[in-house]
Amino acid sequence: MSVIKKSEEVYQALLTIEQQNRGGVSAKEISAVLSTDRANISRYLNQLYREKRLRKIKGRPVLYRSLKKGKEGAFKAGRTIDQIVGANFSLKKPIQQAKAAILYPPRGLHTLLLGATGVGKSMFAELMHGYAIEAKMIEEQAPFVQFNCADYGDNPQLLLAQLFGVTKGAYTGASKERAGLLKQADGGIIFLDEVHRLPAQGQEMLFTYIDKGYFRPLGETERKITAAVQIIAATTEAPQSYLLNAFIRRIPMTIKLPSLSERGLAERYYLIAAFFKEEAKRVGKRIYINRNSLISLLLYNCPHNIGQLNSDIQLACAKAFLTYKTEDKQYLLVAQSDLPPHVKEGLLKLPEKREQVKLLLQDQGEILHFSDREEQDYARKITPEQTRFFYDFIEEKLNSLRENDLAEDQINQILNIDIESYFQKHLENLSTFNKQEEIRKIVEVEVADTVEQILKLATRKLKRSYDQKIYFGLALHLQKSISRIKNGDKIYHPELNQIRVNYPDEFIAAMEAAKIIDHNFQIETPLDEIGYLSMFLVNNPYQAKDKKRTRVAVLVIMHGSSTASSMVEVANRLVGVNHAIALDMPLNMEPETIFAAAMAQVATLKQDSELLLLVDMGSLTNFGEMIAEKTGRKVKTIDMVSTAVVIDVCRKAVLGQEIDQIYQSCREGRFPRKRLVSNKNKENAIMTLCFTGEGAAEKMKELIERELSLPNSFKVISLDILNREHLITTLNQYQEYYHILALVGSVDMIPGDIPFIAAVDLFAGVGLQRLKEIINENNLYSRVKLSLQEHLKHLNSARLVDSVRRALVRIEGALQLAVPFEVKVGIVLHICFLIEKLKKGAEESVFPGLKGFKAKYFREMELVKTALNELEDFYAIKVGPNELAYICKMFLQNETGKL
Amino acid sequence: MKTVMLVCSAGMSTSLLVNMIRSIVEQRELGLKIIAASEAEAKSYPGQIDVLLLGPQVKYLFQKMEMLMAAAGTKVGVIDSISYGTLNGEAVLSQILELLQRG
Structure with missing residues (x-):
């Protein structure tokens, strides 16, 4: 009898403690309350656990929680x-x-x-x-x-x-x-x-x-x-x-039942979200988590599946809750330090899964939050925005471009970029989780059926499969285009001829698809629409680009035990194709040995392929000629090679450029190599961007040069880019020699610290106005730098002002707001003096009412803090909460508009 | 003697400007008292302020300060961002004098 009573007593004690401490209760806590030996308490707890009245939270110490609500549990509470x-x-x-x-x-x-x-x-x-x-x-x-x-x-x-x-x-x-x-x-x-x-x-x-x-x-x-x-x-x-x-x-x-790893990242994400919501409900507070911690949870090795995932999340939340309580924080944030060590390791796997993670978290900021209040639909909602389709978009643009008196071929050029990027973005945005029922909620049944027929036909004819994304994209597209055709609105496809030439098979399949549409809807599908349909049927429509012929082989040989292989790894990854081959030459290796290895590599190449040899120095520079003699292949050698050159060469080779063309462009040297450019002497530049082969960047460059009478020292650089990674590397190279004031292009691919102007805006005129402003602002900042230099003894004012300005752009981006230019000047000055002050080791200024401000704007403060990281690192300073609050307030109070 | 107060968010970036203006004021014997203050200090300043100039980064205080100070006859303005950014004491001083003359 007494046994039963005792276990009940333990249970009641646990319930009482639980009300104060929601993270779980340890045996020690109960033993303190009941003044009973801890080992005995543990025994009762285990008994209660076996009776399914408690739940264990793995860890040290083991924590217990009551199961009094019976069917508790993240993914079953009230769910069928x-x-x-x-x-x-x-x-x-x-x-x-x-x-x-x-x-x-x-x-x-x-x-x-x-x-x-x-x-x-x-x-x-x-x-x-x-x-x-x-x-x-x-x-x-x-x-x-x-x-x-x-x-x-x-x-x-x-x-x-x-x-x-x-x-x-x-x-x-x-x-x-x-x-x-x-x-x-x-x-x-x-x-x-x-x-x-x-x-x-x-x-x-x-x-x-x-x-x-x-x-x-x-x-x-x-x-x-x-x-x-x-x-x-x-x-x-x-x-x-x-x-x-x-x-x-x-x-x-x-x-x-599938294991966690079999369920894929997206489901894991939803499980994590569900568990966090569950915890949020338990503690009755919103739980914030920073992006890296979330990534760790997504990727760490979790052999005990959902159960372990859940308990690891509970543990992390419990730790975060502790910090929140003991350090009197304003909010409950799960940071890396709250994760168990084996979970933290998950972040190391990011390089393998980067693309997937990016896709999954693309709409999320640096800090995410979960609360039990908002009942989100797990499958993402499709907003009416997204159903708005190209046509309106293209038509609007076409009209605005025509108003600007541009030649027809110029207009087509510009539209090409936009369509491609729009198309790409549109499809990428569609999550793969949209199931057919959801499609049917948005499009009419007949449209959904027609899409199924079309894809079945295309699968048969083109012998390839189409995923949910295409299914969904095409359904949305057809819904819109059919209503347009019925209304007698015009459909316009500027790339029609190119599509017909580049994708003949898809075009034919699209013609047949058009017949299905005509039959099902009693309409006549115009040719331009068939152009769009073809784009959907292309193998990888996200990057509808043509395949190139034989490529120039690239062999990289360098002194050092891993120099070549690491350069090649970077290059191949950035270009996205394993094209370059590496040969490492450790310092003790004889030239004969490495030559034999090089010959062996060359022997594996296709008979007719040509070879570009990238080397650093010494005897390696002669290898090219020797290989050419022995094999009769065309070989060109480029010496003194840097990673940047390897990337550039690989990219061009993959694009199918001729060997001489690549060789020449390297000889000319895109970057003046010998001259080291100090920050002060950097020339100002504006950069125009477009996807490779479109030529729009050049057009935009011409327009800018014509419209803005720029001084000679001011460069406009046009750049053809492959993808985002490529843009970032190229941009970094240019930034060593130029101070890039603005990027102009069709897609804003760098959410970074350089102001971006959309191509449309440029041609519509507002962009030019903005560019003028940017240039004027830059001139003013040059004067600010000069006058600051007199007062800042130990800091390089030019570098300081530039890095503070970059931080400002990041803050505006992070807070999604804009402050007027004159305010920015003030803030720049404020931060410059702040850095000087902190460098001297002076005390933080006191921000009156810091606590209240923090409570209200903790999210903003975290974001500003992140944006200031670069400054903190570079100047080896720490911006404290008072100073953060000042900076934050200047942005928030002076806000004039949303970005 | 007229009192001029320069306000920025933490009283940090204006102090330099204040020093510059003070030396010009001394040179020309203009008889002005120039002080730097933070937002909080400005509100609780015990004496009469004749001109209150705000740093551009605290432009948002303009309306509030104008309302607060109107009764005491204080002229409130925002320092021109170019003068501010280039730490041009001369230019800020003329802005002060102009405000004072406005009567």
Whole structure:
């Protein structure tokens, strides 16, 4: 009797402590309250845990939480089986199977759940129970009994007694008759976890029940007990194991639940979000998490699956909660330091998964938050904005360009860039999670059906498959274009001829697709529309670019044990193709040896391919001629090579440029190499950008030079770019020699610190105005630098002003607001003097009402802090909270508009 | 003696400007008292202020200060950003004098 009382006492104590401390309760805390030995408390806690009244949070010390609400749990609270994370993706098939198992007449099928530790087997079983009630297969009050066969692993008698019941005196200690869990589950479902731990005798008894529908309690020989119970068993064992064979023969339905790694990053993200919301609900506060911590959680190796993910998140939240409480923070932020070490390591995997992560978090800032209040639809909502399609966009542009009296071919040039980028962006923005039902919510049924027909046709004709993105993109597109055609609006495709030439197969398929459309909607699809349809059918429509012929091979040989390979690694990664080959020449290696290695590499190349040899110095510079003599190939050598050159050469080779062309461009040298340009002497430049081969950058450059009478020292540089990475590297190179005031282009690909002007704005005139302003502002800042230099003894004012200005652009971007130029001048001066002051080691100024300000604007302050990191690092200073608040306030109060 | 107060957010960037203006004022014997202050100090300054000039970064204070100081007859202005940025004491002083003359 006293035992029961004691465990109840422990339970009550836990509930009380829990109300103050929501992160979980340790045995130590309870032992303090009840003044009982900690080891004893632990024992009661374990007992309560076995009774499923508590839940353990793994870690040191182990924390416990009550389970009083019963069906608590991130992804099941109030949810049905169709609403759990992954219901339409990785769990789609398991859910279909589960429903079949439940609905199978007359009383459902016994089911075996397979899956590793922590994949959510018991939750899944509970959801099946919920579904059975929902489907009216069992009564609303029908029991769901859970039993873990491992709990009595060392006492098979007790286990069997628990499960099948016992008659009095059946074994020593069986002092009274008990019904057993199987009977308790009559009319409902019993969940047998870790069923492989069931002893042989228990298996036999269970099989008897499965085969005949009755069983005998322990110690009973005569009486049969019948019960109508659906069994859901679960195991982590591989289904081939001996023990399970007998089981599987009797259990008709086997459902395999995927491991966390099989479920993909997107689902993992939603699981994480769900767990955080759960925690937020628990602590009753919004939980913030910085981007890197979230990335760590997305990528770390999590062998115990969802269960582990959940407990690691709980642990991190508990730690963050502690910091929040003890350090009297204004908000609950989960930072890297709150993560367990093995979770932190996840960030190291970012390079492998960068693209996926980027896609997943593309709409998110540096700090994300979760709260239980906002009920977000997990599959992202599609805004009406996104359904607005090219046509309106193109037509608007066309009109505005025509108003500007541009020649027809010029207009086409500009539109080309825009269409491509728009198309690309549009498709990329569509998440892959949009399932067909969602599409049907947005487009008409006939349109969705037509898309299916078209893609089926294209799959057959072009022998390639199309993913959800294309499906969705095309559906949106057709919805819009069909209504346009019906309205008699014109459809215009400036690249029509190019498409026809470059993608003849897709074009033909698109013509047939047009027939389907014509038939289904009783319209006549114009040729320009067929151009668009072709673009959707192209193999990789996100980057609809033509394939090039044979490429010039690139071989990089350098002194040093890893110089060449690391240069090549960088180059290949940035160019996106493993094109260049590296040969390292450790310093003790004989030239003959490395030459033989080079020859061996050359031998693997295609017979007719030409070779560009990139080397650093010494004997390597002669290799080219020797290889040419021996093999009869065309070989060119470029010496004194830097990583930048390797990247440039690779890019050109991949683009299919001729060997002489590449060689020449390297000889000329894009960058004056010998002259080291100090910051002061950097020339000012404006850069115009477009995607490779479009020529629009050149056009924009001409326009700028014509319209703004710039001094000779002022350069306008036009640049053809491949992709974002390439732009960043090239930009970095240019920045060594130029002070780049603005970027002008079709897509804003660098959310960084250089002001960006859209191509449309440039041609519409506002862009030119903005450029003029930027130039004027820059002139003023030159004067600011000069006068500051007199007063700042120990700092280079030019560099200081430039880096502060960059920080300002970052802050505006991060806060999504704009302050007027004159205010910026003031802020620049403020920060310059602040840095000088901090460098001298002076005290922070006091910001009156800091606490209140922080409480209100902590998010903004974090963002400003991040934007100032570069300054802090460079000047080795620390901007304290008071100073941050001052800076923050200057931006917030002077705001004139949203960016 | 007329009092002129220059206000910036933490009283940091204006102090330099104040020193420059002071030396010109002394040279020309203009009889002006020039002080630098932070936003908080400005509001609680016990004496009469004749001209209050705001650094461009605290431009947002303009309306508030004007309302607050109107009764005492204080002229409120925002320092021209070019004069401010180039630390042009001469130019700021003429801005002060102009405000004073406005009566």
